[in-house]
Amino acid sequence: MNNIATQRIKREFKEVIKSEELAKCSIKVDLVGDSYTELKGEIAGPPDTPYEGGIFLLEIKVPETYPFNPPKVRFMTKIWHPNISSVTGAICLDILKDQWAAAMTLRTVLLSLQALMAAAEPDDPQDAVVAKQYKEYPEIFAKTASHWTNVYAGGIICS
Amino acid sequence: MYLDIKKMLSLIDPRFECSICLNCLKDPMLTRCGHRFCSECISTWLKRKSQICPIDLLPLTIEGLFPDNYTKREIDEQKVTCLNIGCDVTIPLLEADQHYASCVFNKNQVNGPADNLCPFHLIGCKDTIKDKNELSNHLVMSVHRHVTVNGAHSKALEATQLWDANKDPNSEKALLCNLYERIVVLEQSNIEKDKDIERLNQKNAVKNKDIEQLSQMVNNLIVEFGQSQNAISLITCNGVYIWRFENFMESLKSMRERPLQTRYYTPGFYTSSTGYKVCGRINMSTDNRNLSLFIHMMRGEYDDTLIWPFSGHITLFLIHPTNPMQTICLKMQSSAESEAFRRCSFGNIGNEVPSLNPRAFGYNEFVAIDEILQNGFIKNDSIVIKIIVKCT
Numbered sequence: 001m002n003n004i005a006t007q008r009i010k011r012e013f014k015e016v017i018k019s020e021e022l023a024k025c026s027i028k029v030d031l032v033g034d035s036y037t038e039l040k041g042e043i044a045g046p047p048d049t050p051y052e053g054g055i056f057l058l059e060i061k062v063p064e065t066y067p068f069n070p071p072k073v074r075f076m077t078k079i080w081h082p083n084i085s086s087v088t089g090a091i092c093l094d095i096l097k098d099q100w101a102a103a104m105t106l107r108t109v110l111l112s113l114q115a116l117m118a119a120a121e122p123d124d125p126q127d128a129v130v131a132k133q134y135k136e137y138p139e140i141f142a143k144t145a146s147h148w149t150n151v152y153a154g155g156i157i158c159s
Numbered sequence: 160m161y162l163d164i165k166k167m168l169s170l171i172d173p174r175f176e177c178s179i180c181l182n183c184l185k186d187p188m189l190t191r192c193g194h195r196f197c198s199e200c201i202s203t204w205l206k207r208k209s210q211i212c213p214i215d216l217l218p219l220t221i222e223g224l225f226p227d228n229y230t231k232r233e234i235d236e237q238k239v240t241c242l243n244i245g246c247d248v249t250i251p252l253l254e255a256d257q258h259y260a261s262c263v264f265n266k267n268q269v270n271g272p273a274d275n276l277c278p279f280h281l282i283g284c285k286d287t288i289k290d291k292n293e294l295s296n297h298l299v300m301s302v303h304r305h306v307t308v309n310g311a312h313s314k315a316l317e318a319t320q321l322w323d324a325n326k327d328p329n330s331e332k333a334l335l336c337n338l339y340e341r342i343v344v345l346e347q348s349n350i351e352k353d354k355d356i357e358r359l360n361q362k363n364a365v366k367n368k369d370i371e372q373l374s375q376m377v378n379n380l381i382v383e384f385g386q387s388q389n390a391i392s393l394i395t396c397n398g399v400y401i402w403r404f405e406n407f408m409e410s411l412k413s414m415r416e417r418p419l420q421t422r423y424y425t426p427g428f429y430t431s432s433t434g435y436k437v438c439g440r441i442n443m444s445t446d447n448r449n450l451s452l453f454i455h456m457m458r459g460e461y462d463d464t465l466i467w468p469f470s471g472h473i474t475l476f477l478i479h480p481t482n483p484m485q486t487i488c489l490k491m492q493s494s495a496e497s498e499a500f501r502r503c504s505f506g507n508i509g510n511e512v513p514s515l516n517p518r519a520f521g522y523n524e525f526v527a528i529d530e531i532l533q534n535g536f537i538k539n540d541s542i543v544i545k546i547i548v549k550c551t
Contacts, residue, residue, distance in 0.1 A: 007180065087344065
């Protein structure tokens, strides 16, 4: 892996570790294996949403060309959300695609994902079924999302 | 080692940090919108497709960058001391990273981490604690987190009990829960399949169109082929032409009504593949009781290479469809004096060369119409005439 990508990830690690969000237990990053190409992220479900109380694991793959290209991020924890595939965990978020900027960091990505969880964009959906339910039956959507949070994102079950 | 870098980092003034590599600015460049980056970092970024500032996303091109020599001088003046125990080197800020990677005293810092788990590990805290100091620190820092984790833990337990329904596979709840999850997954995969099918259908429609076009082309080719085969047969017929004259009764009627205007011609055919081009003609005789059959010389491809006037035999047949004995056969010899055997462009003035010689050669009274009608020459409303033209 090229030097600038590795160096930057190392430094970003520090940024997340010393960030106040970590202290508040809202985001976290871990290494997977020895290389800095694969990381594991964690986001706490934002309060006052169906995801509250859940801990969501993310797979983060850092490309060779980081930070000039965005990291590839996907939910490993199953989640019921219009912009996230309920089957594969793929995420529809502009800053992970064409709106990426080199000054963004793992921390800002995780915080953006947390914000996305709190405010879905059903008009730009990744998962059509969920988006339809979100728009047409918001109450059932909230129940389903909170059920999935309890079943899959209990946080402690997997350790 | 991380902790030490962290300390190092905290020594770097945020003003001197590049937001792309997160290192100390190297050859700082100032953007039009007022941000500083290493020269190499920002130019690499701008070489990629997005021409925007990585911080505020405003449009930015390489022309919008200026070397920030003021900041460069300031950075050059910064010196830091290595924090590794045993190493007391003072180094310029820019080289701190490099020094750090190779500092021989670095190894002293790496102790095997004591893997003491946080007392809250049972409910999901995954931190490890090195010593008592760190433990008390951790407990104070993470009160909030431990409480959240605890809450989530009991919620999850509840959920597990609710949805797993004590793992009794026969309970209605468990069954419902399983069915529900299946439905959700199936619905999603169904939608994805629908999209696939739609895509395939579109592809298929395009292919069908292609096939339609191709079959149209093949049809056209078949028609063209038929036409050119007809044309070839007219060239390679060796002067023998079989004329199936269809719709005879109707043609006879029009010949009787307008005897002077109504004439029927065969297409032009060649006496050999490089020979004379001729055609046959049928019309009503002047007495209105007989059919006339004539031969016209036509303008052909090889007229320049031939000997004029034409010289040879012409044989005309009216074929009897059932009895060969009744077939009418008349043979004639070309005559050098007749205008009819001259080259058809011969003697004409002007640009328009007629395609056939206006003078014809043949029989004004070839066969009586009564004979055709009464002696069974007509079959399926057609008569068959055979013309043989041979050169000598």
